[in-house]
Amino acid sequence: MGTREHHSKLCNGDAGMTLVSILIPALNEEDNVRNTYKRVMDVFEQLPDYEPELIFTDNHSSDETFSILTEIAAEDPRVRVIRFSRNVGYQASVLTAYRAAEGACAIQLDCDLQDPPELIPQMLDTWRKGYHVVYGIRRSLPDGPVVAWLRRTFYALIDAISEDDLPRNAGEFRLTDRRILDELRRVEDRSPYVRGLISGMGFNQTGFEYDRNARVAGDSKFPLRAMISLAVDGLINHSLVPLRLASLISLLGGLCAFLLLSGYLIGKLVFGQEWPAGFATTTTLILLSMTVNAMFLGILGEYVGRIFLQSKNLNRPLVEIELNGNGQRNDAVPKGRRTMVEAAE
Numbered sequence: 001m002g003t004r005e006h007h008s009k010l011c012n013g014d015a016g017m018t019l020v021s022i023l024i025p026a027l028n029e030e031d032n033v034r035n036t037y038k039r040v041m042d043v044f045e046q047l048p049d050y051e052p053e054l055i056f057t058d059n060h061s062s063d064e065t066f067s068i069l070t071e072i073a074a075e076d077p078r079v080r081v082i083r084f085s086r087n088v089g090y091q092a093s094v095l096t097a098y099r100a101a102e103g104a105c106a107i108q109l110d111c112d113l114q115d116p117p118e119l120i121p122q123m124l125d126t127w128r129k130g131y132h133v134v135y136g137i138r139r140s141l142p143d144g145p146v147v148a149w150l151r152r153t154f155y156a157l158i159d160a161i162s163e164d165d166l167p168r169n170a171g172e173f174r175l176t177d178r179r180i181l182d183e184l185r186r187v188e189d190r191s192p193y194v195r196g197l198i199s200g201m202g203f204n205q206t207g208f209e210y211d212r213n214a215r216v217a218g219d220s221k222f223p224l225r226a227m228i229s230l231a232v233d234g235l236i237n238h239s240l241v242p243l244r245l246a247s248l249i250s251l252l253g254g255l256c257a258f259l260l261l262s263g264y265l266i267g268k269l270v271f272g273q274e275w276p277a278g279f280a281t282t283t284t285l286i287l288l289s290m291t292v293n294a295m296f297l298g299i300l301g302e303y304v305g306r307i308f309l310q311s312k313n314l315n316r317p318l319v320e321i322e323l324n325g326n327g328q329r330n331d332a333v334p335k336g337r338r339t340m341v342e343a344a345e
Contacts, residue, residue: 017049017050017051018049018050018104018105019050019051019052019053019103020044020050020051020103020104020105020106020107021053021054021102021107022040022052022053022055022109023055023057023097023106023107023108023109024036024054024057024109024111025057025090025093025094025097026056026059026065026111027058027060027065027087027090028061028062028063028065029061029065029112030063030068032111032113033065033068033111034068034072035113036109036111037072037076039117042117043117043118043121044120046121047121047124050124053078053101053102053103054076055082055097055100055101056079056081056082056111057082057083057093057097058082058083059087059088059089059090059093060084060320066081066083069083070323073323078324079323080322080323081322081323081324082321082322082325083319083321083322084096084317084319084320085318088317088318091191091192091193092191092192092317094172094194095184095187095189095194095197096317096319098176098181098194099181100325101181103181105124105175105176105177105178107176108172108173108174108176110172110173113213114212114213115171115172115173115210116213119136119210123175123208124175126175130204131204131205131206132176132177132180132204132205133174133176133177133180133198133203133205133206134175134207134208135170135175135207135208136170136171136174136207136208136209136210137169137207137208138170138171138210139209139212140211140212170207171195172195174198177203179203180203184197190316
């Protein structure tokens with residue numbers, strides 16, 4: 001039996017069809033949710049060996065998004081909707097969707113359709129070859145040149161300073177195997193960076209290049225402020241470099257102060273140099289020292305604040321309404337929907 005046929009048998013199990021969870025976070029996407037649902041279902045109509053499970057996580061939208069999702073869920077039991085009691089943030093909503101997924105694999109897809117659902121068959125074919133994670137690498141971006149440059153610079157920076165192997169130019173468009181989904185169910189993180197969590201778990205991961213489309217309708221939910229917040233989460237969650245940088249600069253500052261003091265003493269005691277009273281210089285150095293100290297205290301505060309939130313279990317996403325779900329987390333892998341690795345064992 002060939003490799004493709006072998007993995008096909010393992011994935012299908014006894015159920016005959018492989019359940020695939022499609023994770024779609026939404027915030028004020030009333031113009032997109034129906035189109036997203038239709039395009040995903042059109043793709044699976046061409047995939048008779050797969051059964052879709054759509055999980056929409058509504059981040060407490062203030063428009064008609066939830067009303068439209070309620071209508072879709074009433075018409076199609078394969079659609080699950082999780083509405084949070086408040087806006088818990090993009091990353092927390094995504095992590096909740098991963099933890100709720102019951103499929104043999106899950107595919108994350110943004111509701112704005114910038115990541116084309118038509119690439120799902122290609123991702124599933126790659127997954128059948130034995131990969132646990134299949135992620136999209138953005139070959140081109142519809143953003144302006146400044147935003148595109150900032151994105152690529154951030155990906156390069158976090159990959160350079162992180163202890164994990166984080167793929168460059170890879171966004172949220174990815175397929176994740178059941179083995180990874182089970183590990184994500186054990187994660188209790190109040191400020192998660194899901195992309196880094198999955199990349200840091202290892203296993204067999206591979207990427208494919210694609211061109212990202214422009215938003216179909218509506219406005220972007222990721223302004224510059226949100227991008228900066230995401231960048232801070234990524235840097236702090238996956239690197240100790242900011243703390244080490246603070247220590248290094250402090251050591252360099254102390255060394256410079258020691259050298260200046262030594263030069264002053266040598267000039268005064270050995271060469272008899274009369275140094276003028278430097279009020280301006282002293283004031284400048286004091287202000288500079290205060291600025292540097294405040295900056296590094298801010299870095300420490302970011303880490304300590306996250307420890308505080310984690311220890312107090314604050315900001316935990318609360319589900320207000322769940323449609324077509326059992327209302328509780330199911331830690332068991334559904335029968336007939338096993339990961340390829342577990343099936344092989």
